[in-house]
Amino acid sequence: MIVGQNQLSVLDNPVWNALSTTHASFAEGDELAKRYPVDVAPFAATRDQSTQSYDSLAQVIGPGGTAALPLATMPELPAGWIVLRKADATQMVWNGSVLPPPKHGIEDLNLSDIDEMLALVELTKPGPFLRRTPELGTYLGIHEAGQLVAMAGERIRPLGYTEISAVCTHPEYRRREYASSLVSMLIQKITKRDEIPFLHVRTENVGAIRVHERLGFKTRRVINVVIVKKGVSYRSEGAISSNLETASLGMI
Numbered sequence: 571m572i573v574g575q576n577q578l579s580v581l582d583n584p585v586w587n588a589l590s591t592t593h594a595s596f597a598e599g600d601e602l603a604k605r606y607p608v609d610v611a612p613f614a615a616t617r618d619q620s621t622q623s624y625d626s627l628a629q630v631i632g633p634g635g636t637a638a639l640p641l642a643t644m645p646e647l648p649a650g651w652i653v654l655r656k657a658d659a660t661q662m663v664w665n666g667s668v669l670p671p672p673k674h675g676i677e678d679l680n681l682s683d684i685d686e687m688l689a690l691v692e693l694t695k696p697g698p699f700l701r702r703t704p705e706l707g708t709y710l711g712i713h714e715a716g717q718l719v720a721m722a723g724e725r726i727r728p729l730g731y732t733e734i735s736a737v738c739t740h741p742e743y744r745r746r747e748y749a750s751s752l753v754s755m756l757i758q759k760i761t762k763r764d765e766i767p768f769l770h771v772r773t774e775n776v777g778a779i780r781v782h783e784r785l786g787f788k789t790r791r792v793i794n795v796v797i798v799k800k801g802v803s804y805r806s807e808g809a810i811s812s813n814l815e816t817a818s819l820g821m822i
Contacts, residue, residue: 578790580728581661581768582642586615587728593706602626605637610702611725612638619646628800636799638698640770644794654797659770660779661793664757667786672751679709679721686718687711687736694738707732710755712748720748722756732760734769737778753785770795 580587589597589604597604603626605614614630614637616623624647631637636654639645647653679687681704691699707724720743725735734756739748760767770793771778779789 578663581663581731581790583615583640584726584728584731584733584793585613585640586617588726589615591729592727596706599630600626603630605630607702609700610705611700612636612698613726614639615641616645621648624648624651624800631800633801634799636797638795638797640793640795642791642793645796645798647798651798651800654799656794656796658773659793659795660773661790662769662771662779662782662787663790664761664767664786665788669754669757669785670750672755674712674746674748674751676710676712676751676755679711679718679723680704683709683711683718687721690718690721690738690740691736693740696736696738699736703736708756708759709736710752712752714743719743720752722749722752724756724760727765730765731768732763732765734760734767737769750781750785753782757785 585606586604589599589606593606596606596610598607599605599614601617602620602623603614603616605627606612614627616627616639627637640659644656645653684701684704687699687704687709688701703725704723707727709721709723711718711721713719717740719740720738722734722737724732726733734753737749737753739746757767767787768790769782769787771782773792
């Protein structure tokens with residue numbers, strides 16, 4: 571599968587391009603700034619780096635609100651905005667490799683499974699996953715002895731692409747290639763829609779990057795994931811950073 575750089579550029583600002591197209595039904599905001607509902611995903615985006623766009627973002631998130639902005643470059647924040655936290659995520663795009671068949675029994679998950687899904691996320695910390703996150707796309711899981719022990723699903727969907735996210739396995743069930751089976755199945759489902767799978771991994775998570783490379787993903791670039799806030803005081807900044815530390819920066 572050969573993809574031109576112009577087409578790939580939509581992944582430089584993936585949230586904006588998702589909320590402007592495939593995920594428009596989730597978008598809160600206007601023509602300059604958009605976000606996902608806060609119980610769906612913590613991500614927001616601006617159309618560009620103009621002061622007007624950040625003024626719109628301030629209206630969208632409201633007084634005291636925060637936003638996680640995944641961007642190819644650091645945001646050019648106007649006066650009055652600060653960065654609470656920043657993390658680098660390796661953005662990987664699937665290159666069309668032949669996939670091994672899934673080796674395990676895989677089930678579709680839905681909102682009736684949400685308590686099990688949230689419990690697995692709380693245990694494994696794969697990144698942002700909230701009660702309504704499964705509304706964004708397909709989620710798959712593997713059960714053992716009646717317990718959900720592994721899952722993965724679809725999250726951000728810029729036109730022509732689908733992000734694979736929330737890839738996680740219970741610590742007692744690792745080294746069984748559950749994650750590979752789940753990701754392989756998601757790749758098959760995404761490509762049947764003529765879309766291209768992509769994902770984000772923390773740059774320091776070398777093991778996960780290698781697993782995805784074996785499945786045919788190649789590193790495209792590093793994405794900056796930045797949590798921003800307007801008008802924060804020094805006194806409150808530390809508390810806000812602490813609250814967001816485990817909830818908002820893991821991209822996968």
